[in-house]
Amino acid sequence: MQKRRLAESLEVSALGLGCMGMSEFYGARDDAESLRVLHRAVDLGIDFFDTADMYGPHHNEELLGRFLRERRPQAAVATKFGIVRKPGAYARTIDNSPDYARRCCEASLRRLGVERIDLFYVHRIDRNRPIEEVMAALADLVCEGKIGHxxxxxxxxxTLRRACTVHPVAALQTEYSLWTREVEAGILPACRELGVGFVAYSPLGRGFLTGAIDSRAALADGDFRAQLPRFSDDSMAVNRSIVEAVKALAQRMNRTPAQIALAWLLAKGHDIVPIPGTKRVRYLEENAAAVATPLPAEELEALNAAVRGMVVAGARYTQEGMKGVNA
Ligand SMILES: NC(=O)c1ccc[n+]([C@@H]2O[C@H](COP(=O)([O-])OP(=O)(O)OC[C@H]3O[C@@H](n4cnc5c(N)ncnc54)[C@H](OP(=O)(O)O)[C@@H]3O)[C@@H](O)[C@H]2O)c1
Incomplete structure (x- = not known):
């Protein structure tokens, strides 16, 4: 698998693996199959694994810990702190305090069973706390060798600019895909100017861009997506036009829609590392194959032309969730 450089000392596979869905959010978990996915990912050359303390809590990090016991030398692990889960479906608050960051880091190290977290993200920003204070606390963890980046x-x-004045930011992780392109206007240029790598989460539009989800009824009880405005039946009826454009190109190129969505993103720049999530070996293999088969420039342009001007209906998070982004 080709490599991409997020930061000077952080080179990872061009495609990472998002592990969130192995624990919750997108239907039932299956640990045995998820472990097969993790091991197969390494065999395919994927060496960048994305988790967070709040996934499952804390099932996802523990699952990764089981995998890392055997494959640590072949895997860079990224985890996150800052979202505090509350009782009730997906309820949460944000805590970026230095003391909380340290406690979370130490707990993640224990659950993952590693001596150092390769990349430690602030999952959501506390708007009431200066980012400089948060970065200083994280810089201390770097100095102590508990986190790499x-x-x-x-x-x-x-915020990114202010953060970089205190300590280098190796990567910014934000949603980016064919139906979520806000980062193109201001964030991506800022990352490039500041030398910050970009990790694109939900690159398959939480599964929607693959064409596998065509109605809310297709989502299991308790599926996180059911509460997102973008996944209401009315929104999906509008948003289907993007999927149709992806499917048309997929058919013409003899690829799958997921491979087209990933190839489009991979072509956006060598500083971008998409982290598609899956808990199935079949999807993993399909997604990994997208790296080896870039889209020809004229096909990319045809896709861009097809989606240009298309409206995306529905916010990507609930009203409450939107308060946590662009912070
Ligand atoms: N920083 C943040 O705030 C944040 C937020 C969200 C996600 N993330 C990270 O980003 C990772 C990826 O994002 P995501 O999981 O939300 O969304 P995604 O990667 O866009 O999509 C995941 C969904 O697509 C399905 N899928 C994967 N490959 C497929 C294929 N080839 N064909 C058909 N369906 C396919 C998966 O199904 P199965 O589940 O059935 O395999 C899952 O339902 C997460 O795992 C997490 O690590 C970070």
Whole structure:
């Protein structure tokens, strides 16, 4: 698998693996199959694994810990802190305090069974706490060898700029895909100017861009997506036009829609590392194959032309969730 450089000292496979869905959010978990996915990913050359303390809590990090016991030398692990889960479906608050960051880091190290977290992200920004204070606390963890690099999620260019004055930010992780392109306007140029790598989460539009989800009824009880405005039946009826464009190209190129969505993103720049999530070996293999088969420039342009001007209906998070992004 080709490599991409997020930061000077952080080179990872061009495609990472998002592990969130192995624990919750997108239907039932199956640990045995998820472990097969993790091991197969390494065999395919994927060496960048994305988790967070709040996934499952804390099932996802523990699952990765089981895998890392055997494959640590072949795997860079990225985890996150800052979202505090509350009782009730997906309820949460944000805590970026230095003391909380340290406690989370130490707990993640224990669950993952590693001596150092390769990339430690602030999952959501606490708007009431200066980012400089948070970065100073994370810089201490770097100095102590507990984390290798610092990352941020879903921040504005202004916050990123301020953060970089305290300590280098190795990567910004934010949603980016064919139907979520806001980062192209301000964030991506800022990352490039500041030398910050970009990790694209939900690159398959949480599964929607693959064409596998065509109605809310297709989602299992308790599936996180059912509460997102973008996944209401009315929104999906509008958003289907993007999927149709992806499917048309997939058919013409003899690929799958997921491979087209990933190839489009991979072509956006060598500083971008998409982290598609799956808990199935079949999907993993399909997604990994997208790296070896870039889209020809004229096909990319045809796809861009097809989706240009298309409206995306529905916010990507609930009203409450939107308060946590662009912070
Ligand atoms: N920083 C943040 O705030 C944040 C937020 C969300 C996600 N993330 C990270 O980003 C990772 C990826 O994002 P995501 O999981 O939300 O969304 P995604 O990668 O866009 O899509 C995942 C969904 O697509 C399905 N899928 C995967 N490959 C497929 C294929 N080839 N054909 C058909 N369906 C396919 C998966 O199904 P199965 O589940 O059935 O395999 C799952 O339902 C997460 O795992 C997590 O690590 C970070």
């Amino acid at each position: 610092v990352g941020l999620c879903e921040v504005t260019a202004a």
